Amino acid sequence: MKGLEKIAEELEKTRLENLTRRHFMLDCVSKVGSLALLPLLGSCGFGNSNETKGLNLSDRDLNPLSPLPPPSIPKAKSVIYLHMAGAPSQLELFDFKPELIKFHNQPCPESLIEGRKFAFIRGVPNLLGPQANFQQHGQSGAWVSDYLPHFSKVVDEVAFLKAVHTDQFNHGPAQLFMQTGSPRLGRPSLGSWVTYGLGTENQNLPGFVVLTSGGKTPDAGKSVWGSGFLPSVYQGVQCRSKGDPVLYLKDPDGVSRDLKKKIISTINEINQEEFERFGDPEILARINQYEMAYRMQIEVPEVMNINDEPEYIHELYGTKPGEEAFSNNCLLARKLVEKGVRFVQLYDWGWDSHGTDHSTALDLGFRNKCTEIDRPIAALILDLKQRGLLEDTLVVWGGEFGRTPMQENREGKTMGYKGRDHHVDAFTMWMAGGGIKNGSSFGQTDDFGFSGIEGRVSVHDIHATILHILGFDHEKFTYDFQGRPFRLTDVEGEIIKEILS
Amino acid sequence: MSIHKPSIVVTVFIILLVGLILVMNQEEQVDFNTEIKPILNKHCISCHGGVKKNGGFSVLFEEEAMAVTESGKPAIIPGNPQGSELISRLYEDDPEQKMPYHRPPLTKEEIKKLENWIKQGAKWGKHWAYNPVEKPKFPTNGKTFSKNIDGHFPNQVDAFVFQKLKENNLFPSPEEDKMRLIRRLSLDITGLPPSKELIAKWNNDQISYSDIVDELLSSNAYGENMASWWLDLARYADTKGYERDVSRTMWPYRDWVIRAFNADMPFDQFTIEQLAGDLLPNPSEDQLIATSFHRNTMNNDEGGTEDEEFRVAAVLDRVNTTYEVWQSTTMACVQCHSHPYDPIRHEEYFQSLAYFNNSRDEDTHDEEPKLRMYNTQDKSKIDQLRKWLVEISTDQEEKFYSDFLKFQEPKYHAHLCEDFYNGELIDTKWLGLWHNGSTYLKNINTINSDRLLLNYWADIDGTAMVIRNGGPDGEILSEFTINNTKGRVTRSIPFKPVNQRIDLYITAKNPSAKPQQSTSAIVWFAFIPSLPGNQDKLHDKMQDEFLKILNSSPLSLPIMIENPDYMFRKSYVFERGNWLLPREEVKPKTPEIFNSWNEEWPENRLGFAYWLTSKENPLTARTVVNRIWDQFFGRGLVNSLEDMGSQSDIPSHPELLDYLSWQLMYEYNWSIKSLIKEIVMSYTYRQSSVLTADLHQRDPENRWYARGPRFRLSAEKVRDQALSVTGLLSSKMYGKSVMPPQPEGIWQTVYSGESWVTSEGEDRYRRSIYTFLKRTSPYPSFMSFDASSREVCLSKRIVTNTPLQALVTLNDPVYFEAAKVLGRNMALQEEGDPKVIISKAYEDLMLVPISVTKRESLLNLYQAALNDQEIDNNSFELVADSKLDRSKWAAYTIVANALLNLDEFLTKP
Numbered sequence A: 001m002k003g004l005e006k007i008a009e010e011l012e013k014t015r016l017e018n019l020t021r022r023h024f025m026l027d028c029v030s031k032v033g034s035l036a037l038l039p040l041l042g043s044c045g046f047g048n049s050n051e052t053k054g055l056n057l058s059d060r061d062l063n064p065l066s067p068l069p070p071p072s073i074p075k076a077k078s079v080i081y082l083h084m085a086g087a088p089s090q091l092e093l094f095d096f097k098p099e100l101i102k103f104h105n106q107p108c109p110e111s112l113i114e115g116r117k118f119a120f121i122r123g124v125p126n127l128l129g130p131q132a133n134f135q136q137h138g139q140s141g142a143w144v145s146d147y148l149p150h151f152s153k154v155v156d157e158v159a160f161l162k163a164v165h166t167d168q169f170n171h172g173p174a175q176l177f178m179q180t181g182s183p184r185l186g187r188p189s190l191g192s193w194v195t196y197g198l199g200t201e202n203q204n205l206p207g208f209v210v211l212t213s214g215g216k217t218p219d220a221g222k223s224v225w226g227s228g229f230l231p232s233v234y235q236g237v238q239c240r241s242k243g244d245p246v247l248y249l250k251d252p253d254g255v256s257r258d259l260k261k262k263i264i265s266t267i268n269e270i271n272q273e274e275f276e277r278f279g280d281p282e283i284l285a286r287i288n289q290y291e292m293a294y295r296m297q298i299e300v301p302e303v304m305n306i307n308d309e310p311e312y313i314h315e316l317y318g319t320k321p322g323e324e325a326f327s328n329n330c331l332l333a334r335k336l337v338e339k340g341v342r343f344v345q346l347y348d349w350g351w352d353s354h355g356t357d358h359s360t361a362l363d364l365g366f367r368n369k370c371t372e373i374d375r376p377i378a379a380l381i382l383d384l385k386q387r388g389l390l391e392d393t394l395v396v397w398g399g400e401f402g403r404t405p406m407q408e409n410r411e412g413k414t415m416g417y418k419g420r421d422h423h424v425d426a427f428t429m430w431m432a433g434g435g436i437k438n439g440s441s442f443g444q445t446d447d448f449g450f451s452g453i454e455g456r457v458s459v460h461d462i463h464a465t466i467l468h469i470l471g472f473d474h475e476k477f478t479y480d481f482q483g484r485p486f487r488l489t490d491v492e493g494e495i496i497k498e499i500l501s
Numbered sequence B: 001m002s003i004h005k006p007s008i009v010v011t012v013f014i015i016l017l018v019g020l021i022l023v024m025n026q027e028e029q030v031d032f033n034t035e036i037k038p039i040l041n042k043h044c045i046s047c048h049g050g051v052k053k054n055g056g057f058s059v060l061f062e063e064e065a066m067a068v069t070e071s072g073k074p075a076i077i078p079g080n081p082q083g084s085e086l087i088s089r090l091y092e093d094d095p096e097q098k099m100p101y102h103r104p105p106l107t108k109e110e111i112k113k114l115e116n117w118i119k120q121g122a123k124w125g126k127h128w129a130y131n132p133v134e135k136p137k138f139p140t141n142g143k144t145f146s147k148n149i150d151g152h153f154p155n156q157v158d159a160f161v162f163q164k165l166k167e168n169n170l171f172p173s174p175e176e177d178k179m180r181l182i183r184r185l186s187l188d189i190t191g192l193p194p195s196k197e198l199i200a201k202w203n204n205d206q207i208s209y210s211d212i213v214d215e216l217l218s219s220n221a222y223g224e225n226m227a228s229w230w231l232d233l234a235r236y237a238d239t240k241g242y243e244r245d246v247s248r249t250m251w252p253y254r255d256w257v258i259r260a261f262n263a264d265m266p267f268d269q270f271t272i273e274q275l276a277g278d279l280l281p282n283p284s285e286d287q288l289i290a291t292s293f294h295r296n297t298m299n300n301d302e303g304g305t306e307d308e309e310f311r312v313a314a315v316l317d318r319v320n321t322t323y324e325v326w327q328s329t330t331m332a333c334v335q336c337h338s339h340p341y342d343p344i345r346h347e348e349y350f351q352s353l354a355y356f357n358n359s360r361d362e363d364t365h366d367e368e369p370k371l372r373m374y375n376t377q378d379k380s381k382i383d384q385l386r387k388w389l390v391e392i393s394t395d396q397e398e399k400f401y402s403d404f405l406k407f408q409e410p411k412y413h414a415h416l417c418e419d420f421y422n423g424e425l426i427d428t429k430w431l432g433l434w435h436n437g438s439t440y441l442k443n444i445n446t447i448n449s450d451r452l453l454l455n456y457w458a459d460i461d462g463t464a465m466v467i468r469n470g471g472p473d474g475e476i477l478s479e480f481t482i483n484n485t486k487g488r489v490t491r492s493i494p495f496k497p498v499n500q501r502i503d504l505y506i507t508a509k510n511p512s513a514k515p516q517q518s519t520s521a522i523v524w525f526a527f528i529p530s531l532p533g534n535q536d537k538l539h540d541k542m543q544d545e546f547l548k549i550l551n552s553s554p555l556s557l558p559i560m561i562e563n564p565d566y567m568f569r570k571s572y573v574f575e576r577g578n579w580l581l582p583r584e585e586v587k588p589k590t591p592e593i594f595n596s597w598n599e600e601w602p603e604n605r606l607g608f609a610y611w612l613t614s615k616e617n618p619l620t621a622r623t624v625v626n627r628i629w630d631q632f633f634g635r636g637l638v639n640s641l642e643d644m645g646s647q648s649d650i651p652s653h654p655e656l657l658d659y660l661s662w663q664l665m666y667e668y669n670w671s672i673k674s675l676i677k678e679i680v681m682s683y684t685y686r687q688s689s690v691l692t693a694d695l696h697q698r699d700p701e702n703r704w705y706a707r708g709p710r711f712r713l714s715a716e717k718v719r720d721q722a723l724s725v726t727g728l729l730s731s732k733m734y735g736k737s738v739m740p741p742q743p744e745g746i747w748q749t750v751y752s753g754e755s756w757v758t759s760e761g762e763d764r765y766r767r768s769i770y771t772f773l774k775r776t777s778p779y780p781s782f783m784s785f786d787a788s789s790r791e792v793c794l795s796k797r798i799v800t801n802t803p804l805q806a807l808v809t810l811n812d813p814v815y816f817e818a819a820k821v822l823g824r825n826m827a828l829q830e831e832g833d834p835k836v837i838i839s840k841a842y843e844d845l846m847l848v849p850i851s852v853t854k855r856e857s858l859l860n861l862y863q864a865a866l867n868d869q870e871i872d873n874n875s876f877e878l879v880a881d882s883k884l885d886r887s888k889w890a891a892y893t894i895v896a897n898a899l900l901n902l903d904e905f906l907t908k909p
Helices: A004-026 A098-102 A151-157 A171-180 A190-198 A221-225 A257-278 A281-304 A311-317 A326-338 A365-386 A459-469 B004-025 B032-044 B062-066 B085-091 B108-119 B141-148 B156-167 B178-190 B196-203 B209-217 B220-233 B251-262 B267-279 B285-295 B307-327 B331-335 B346-356 B376-392 B395-407 B539-550 B605-613 B620-633 B654-667 B672-681 B693-698 B715-725 B761-765 B780-784 B803-811 B813-827 B834-846 B852-867 B886-899
Strands: A078-085 A134-137 A142-145 A158-165 A208-213 A343-349 A393-398 A402-407 A420-423 A427-433 A440-442 A452-454 A478-481 A484-487 B370-373 B418-426 B430-444 B451-457 B463-469 B476-482 B489-494 B502-509 B521-528 B555-558 B571-574 B582-586
Touching (some): A078 A171, A078 A326, A078 A365, A142 A151, A151 A365, A151 A427, A158 A452, A171 A221, A190 A208, A190 A459, A257 A281, A257 B886, A281 A326, A281 B803, A326 A343, A343 A365, A365 A393, A393 A459, A402 A427, B156 B654, B156 B672, B178 B196, B178 B220, B196 B209, B209 B672, B220 B251, B220 B307, B251 B555, B267 B285, B267 B605, B267 B620, B285 B307, B285 B555, B307 B331, B307 B605, B307 B620, B346 B571, B346 B582, B346 B605, B370 B395, B376 B539, B395 B521, B395 B539, B476 B489, B620 B672, B715 B780, B715 B813, B780 B803, B803 B813, B834 B852, B834 B886, B852 B886
Parallel strands (some): A078 A343, A078 A393, A158 A440, A208 A343
Antiparallel strands (some): A402 A420, B370 B555, B430 B502, B430 B521, B463 B476, B571 B582
């Protein structure tokens, strides 16, 4: 790959910047930096009793996103979760099944499908051989198809889970299950749990950022990054590449930064007087939030702007500046994690390859989708690694379920394109980065890739593992609601030790 | 004498000793509910309860706790703590034997309590909330504060509150500033700041506090404000939810709620109409609209989904919601197993479900049944038809036809079709038969029904349809041709009824159809008797009218309609709550732990609603009182609003909760307005909300109410207040939901072509309750302020404080527009002195005079804005013939922007 030296150079620059930043933090950024708003309050905390009227307040009283250490030593500090909404086919990407080539176009053995429900397949469908060519790659010898030529070069950084299963075969419920641990609405998302448990390092940016591409939000809507019964401050904040990167971030027309600063300092002066009279600590929290809002207005557009990245970085990721693109989002994910954002969730829509038309055909539209993500994902892993961020960052890739080894015959019809129906029994996910045994693979499916025969893991197991890597015991990490403690993993979930370093 | 001396000492000593021993032996009577149940819930029940029964032992139900365990004997032997394994296991040394298993041990005090309890007979008790409400005695010692509160004799509420204050060594705060108080009251009751007229009257002592309360309670804004609260519980939204999340018409229900609150409909009636209005005798249109409460469940249109799965999901949601809304009971826990903490059994969940399992709705795309709300013209036609039917036929027949026109039931949906040959369910929804296609519709009742009403559309002509009895060789029951319809129609087709349940075999032939092309899309089938009176001269005209009205497209609202007997659905216990694993059949029955059933009640939803609103029911009144209290004080008397079960928070003022519940049922005849009046008349409510450091330390959450409530306004109130103080707010009530401005690109739902079309004119400025609510993409600024996306029932919004909220009120064009209007008004003042103008603007918003320092801050801001070169003149376009000075307008707008963001403005005082 081109430009390793430049990456090293970039890395050194970042390190220096971080050092400088740390100095700022020590000196209390809002007083020393250009952001000084008020003489009476700063980001150093509210310990001074003159300012808090002697109230005994914790950091979380004033800022619910202030960082907290996890209960045990974590292997990773932040998460980048790449969710391919619509559910990509494992059989064209990672789960190589030579037997399926042999039995291509043969009727599916009835024993496999007897008594089972599919979303669209009716009657007896035919088996469909892999539509891509497979090869082993890297030291680990991982099978990856020629749909992902760039990703093939970083397989040694990755741990594959080949026999993931779920119990939801419709997109909405399955996405909710994958992201909140329940197929029904109302539970907090993974990112919300993590931000609730850990807070976030950078108070000038949201702790849980969501980036979408593919032209649509996921099928289950914004509830996949909702905070459920957790306070709404922990819900994902969608950062957009068009319009305001964060809603209402832009100042009204004609309001300059200086004037905005003056507005906020006026509000906060008056609020401070109000606090002195009424003594309600919520007022102090509000003063803090207005300062944060001001800082976010500066820092979010900065971090969301990829134009200043060097050319080789754009090349590495294959970015498309000015567009809503997965490649841009991968680069943004790196920038956000670098800046101390706790959880970055990417959704890329358009993976539902039923074969009903060109765009959902495995050898056409699906292949294009693979090309769109191939380079950016490889770039993300390399870039994180070169910057020393990969060891602290957990990267997760997957969809909400898998695809059938059979060709879809929608409502019994013969289809014009090659596609596969939704499949819950077995699909592939992978993880990389902090805490992950790189170059490993766990789980195995049967000859047709229909079911896991070894190392089956559930959605709850994935969640338990992610929480473990971040330093949580998923059985003890609870929140009381409706009279009982709730867990992300409900009453299930086992840590997948086999992929841990 | 000297001999006696020591003996006296000894005697005294002995007396003391005996006394001491007596005291030590005479341990307190242990109370199960307050002392034992919490220990069991904390340490034992997660392994020995509703979910797990390790060792065959459970402490959930009395008989389980006293029963023989796997060890062969009971773990609790009343009267014998030493012999009870429950106790001995607590003292074990072997970690494999010691309880709690691999967890921290109980404290000595806890063990002692358990021992004493067993010694005293291990008497089981009922959790307080399951006992009926009894009229509590008034505390006497509470009144001692009254002398210290000048002139204001506390009401009954205060008697209970003051008693607790005394117990906690706290003292009530002085009364709130007069003007702050009226702002608090008005925001609480109406969701809006008080009107200028009311302020003037109050300021000049022309109106009493009590009259102000009445005036606010009788304003229309009261119903709108209460509806915001209720609609969270009712999970009201304008879309169906799930993947496609397309729009639905639900707003007539929202309007019903507003009207019901404004009319102060008694809460029992309010309950009955929403849960079972359709089952009341001759229900009115309003009573049918009320039943939409349970049609607010989500409806899944995603292709490939099984309608039955989501019908069941909706029914489960109705059970869970009903218990949360009226019983503060977390019934959802019991869906999969017995309640982990409360004595409700797994099968009792499904017995409750049986009440809700027989409504006609089946998660179809159209969300039938729907109430067809005809226009006046069609209504009068229907009246004519009904009149005619009464003349020539029976009341029963008249009712059948008028009901059919009202909600088109009973009917069979196409998704019931099976065994397709050359056919499909189009998008898993509608019947599409190809050329030479066939399907079965099984177990159909056509008794006495000589007409088939078919609802469908077709794009091609000449499809020959045949319906046979039983199969390909069965008798032909109907034959007809389907032609291009140019849209959906309901058609009446002659049909030969069969006098028993039959399977229909349906075929289609159309050689002109392309391969795999559906010849038509059939939505539903209804079998009805033809209109009577075919000898009558008006018959044909009436027949015509009947079909025309059926084919009209009036506003239609999803409602609840019960299945006719022949469509009765059996209910089963679902193993682990999984609908695919039905086990034993169950009949409708209410859980044993609650009030008993009155044999006179019908065994359906209506009976269930009577049961809920019976004065014997321990939880309905307590629940509503607790939640109304929370609306005013920001916390419930039981802080866990969603749960009053044994795991809930201990009530801070149990007697007050019972007193208000008693009043609500027995004195106020379920009038919510009366309940609210009693609450806001209290001194407790009228206290100043100033918080001292000492008070913060002793009662940070204001659990004892030694100060008035002070908390941030709700999402709706934040916006409505800003619109109101700037005069932008429209007072238009009711109707279709509106779309005030929101940023571009918010709606991106999969497969839905719908878009946010910003409302014009006054609809931009309607109260927030009328804002269109899309579940997967709710109005973003409301979400920043903790509003609900209304997917499931929500008892309490958590109040957060985030930077995103600041961004909304600082930058959202909705709020900046408000600032511009306010700024314009300021700039147009005759008075030239900015000091005076700023002071007046502040006072208009906060109702209290501005302090010098605040005024100086705002004046500085004004000067800074005036000197700012960058303010874009284009955004302050001059209005023709106006004295408006543009730079002043801009500068005052900036001041207004700050005013609208002050904590004191966003917070109820």
